[in-house]
Amino acid sequence: MELAVNIVLLSLLVTTAAALVLVRGLLASIMLTSIYGLLSASFFVIMDAVDVAFTEAAVGAGVSPLLLLLSVAVIGRHEARNAGARPLFAVLLVGITGALLIVGTLDMPAFGRADAPAHLHVAPRYLLLSGEETGIPNVVTSVLASYRAYDTLGEVIVIFTAGVAVILILASGTHRGSARPHSAPVDTKDPHTILQVVSKTMIPFMLLFAFYVQFHGDYGPGGGFQAGVIFASGIILYGLLYGLPAICRVIRPPVVELCSALGVLVYGVTGILSMLQGRPFLDYSVLADDPIRAQQIGIMVIELGVGITVASVLIVIYYAFANQFETNGN
């Protein structure tokens, strides 16, 4: 049964990707991308990666299509037919890379074998001991937020960097020799009364759900990143329906920018606390007398930092993109 689902999902993925190669037009491409995201999320569920599936559904079928759509709303959905086509070169390069990859797979251990080297060396410790060492049932959370917490700090910095980069790039300022772009034919003054009423009742629940996901990550799929995405989605939904000025009045852009830095600082300072007491960076054992309690406090605090930064950066990015739309699109 599992195998059948596996094969079906993989075939659908190939079909979607192939359709993306063939299709012209950006709107169709964005739809296919989000289908691809959703299919891969389903595939991750079959592969037992529930946390990853949750995240991929939020990112691959949520945030990334949203950003793509906002861009297309500014630019227009047209894709030129033969623009920059270098098919022969591309086929050659892709062929070589693919062949090398296939060669690489030949000596790989068979799919799904429990005695594959990947499952025998580092991972068993996480499965056997993380319950005792951190007191958290979700092994993905304990590895993410404790054993490899430094990677996760890096991840938060990546998101923070993206926020800084987007503001830097989109901040007002024109380049020498800029051409006046043609305005895209989009009408924003369309009243969405029904949507507004429905969403007004939905948004509080979304925000509430975000808090649930934030603090439930220890026991099931979830955690700071997913919570941040959901929280930001609620805010963005409000912005999409009531317009950028309305949402900016509620949550002012400079405040969100500061919050994006605040989340990183919460994470970093937690690590520095350990250093001040003579333990390595991000060693949570200094946070409480009981080692398991200490781990749980540490994980909760850094997940909070992740959530704050992710939510604020996504809102910052949305503001920057929507602002382009308001100034260029009309």
Next chain:
Amino acid sequence: MDILSHFNYWVVVVLMMLGFFIVIARGNLIKKLIGLNIFQTSVFIFYISTGKVIGGSAPVLSSDIQLYSNPLPHVLILTAIVVGIATTSVGLALVLRIYRAYGSIEQDEILEQSRQ
């Protein structure tokens, strides 16, 4: 060698290459980013496939489960997904600025303007 034992990997290679092809062969900058997205997501699929243990279950500890799938690839890919969306958003921000500066996001039209 059993064909089925490596079937997943080969399909994933095909997915990666389709994404990679879009990045190189298409001249529309947004389409390039979409291709990049597919390419990266396919690499994620590969990683997650390597973590699967047949008969195992999701790595949330419980006393009545004996066999779990490998949690480490999941952790790595959670980070990688975030890196991917960060790259996409920076790329799109650049595309928006390029459109404002050139009035186009087609590679050859931009190149033509740059040469002038």
Next chain:
Amino acid sequence: MISHLAVLPVLLPLVGAPACVVLRRPGAAWAFACGVAFLAFVAASHLLVQTRELGVISYALGGWAAPWGIEYRIDLLNALVLVLVSAMGMTVLLASRASVRGEVDPSRHSLFYVAYLLCLAGLLGIVATGDAFNLFVFLEISSLATYALVACGRDRRALIAAFNYLIMGTIGATFILIGIGFLYMTTGTLNMLDLAVRLPQLGESQTVFAAYAFIVVGVCLKLALFPLHLWLPGTYTQAPSIVTAFLAATATKVALYVLVRFSFSVFHLETSRLALSLEAIFITLGVVAAFAGSLVAIYATDLKRGLAWSSIAQVGYMAISVGIGTAAGLQAGLIHLFNHALMKGALFLAVAAYVLRVGGTTFRELRGIGQRMPLTTAAFVVGGLSLIGIPGTAGFISKWYLVMAAMESERWLLAFLVVASSLLTAVYIWRFIEVAYLEKPESGKASPQKPAGMLLTCTLLLALANLYFGFDTRLPVSTSAGAAANLLGARTP
């Protein structure tokens, strides 16, 4: 109490960057960033002293022992690169204020410094880490920050350069990610030392071969080794001058470090069945890069673009040294890594000063610049002589060790080619000297901008460093000798 020295050079800019967001005034952000970079440099220098005395320093992040946790593992090699990157990062940052004010949109100055710190933190993190996946994460931090910094350039072509770099950089990073995945699959570990121990036990595996191939291609994209150099000329030409100086002095050096680290510490290239063919590939590509880069540089009509192509040529020399693969060869590569950072730092800072004064970098605009900016041009000439490899400059030491390494392994033709390509360098440096001193300036178009004291001071400082390390070679030579011996020598931890 344990020593936190290993983590400080990375941690300071990493936490300093978000703290810098609070500072809304550009001057304050700049001063804060300079302070952070200075402290990182001090920490890195102490770290180098400690590794020279005590040997390898390991730091278990989060208190979890490797390979379960992430480890920082500092030996002579990465301590040297940490010092170099933090020193160059600090110097360029100190010099940056006037140039940023002149070239970057005023609304963005304070965030510019945040991005700069993030880029610095990313580069230092790549060098310090002993974990393959952690390396990927920090690579992406530095890359994302770089794309934003490049896009701050004045001309709209900066946006195209940044976008192209983003596409190629992400392909490179994804290749590295594939390689790391293959390695994890075959060994079950991500720790580099652990990988080095476990990989030989696998014998000949196609998967390991593919892993190495993908990592090398990904890193060479970042390194801009011919023919994967396509992003570099546009990026270096269009980025703000300060960013170009920073990238030229640090980013390619870090990429070379990663190449050496993976090739010798993780994969034991020297004992591999593939060693011979890879040697040939690196040497051939390196020689082609050295000639092609220099030839294009000779025909460039823009100084910044010419120097960008010269960087491609210089990366060629580093690839040659990796290809030679002996202790002497690696040592030559590391010495050149060190010295080339000093050269390009001095040259591109001088370029930043030119942009500030005359508004551009075409040879037409730079006519007679030698009389108008005597000190800056003198510093440029010193950097240029060092680039050629004139005795008395740091560049001579690099070339000397490279030629000796080639001759020691009986590659006479290669030694000859290295010397011959240096003559091409002399041609394009001479072309600039001719323009700067022998041609009359275009009348009237002097901008009233005040001379930037810090910029000039830092340029002169780097020029002097080029002279100093031409005489006193102890630091790079002894450290790189130790580092090369470590790379090839004792395998066991």
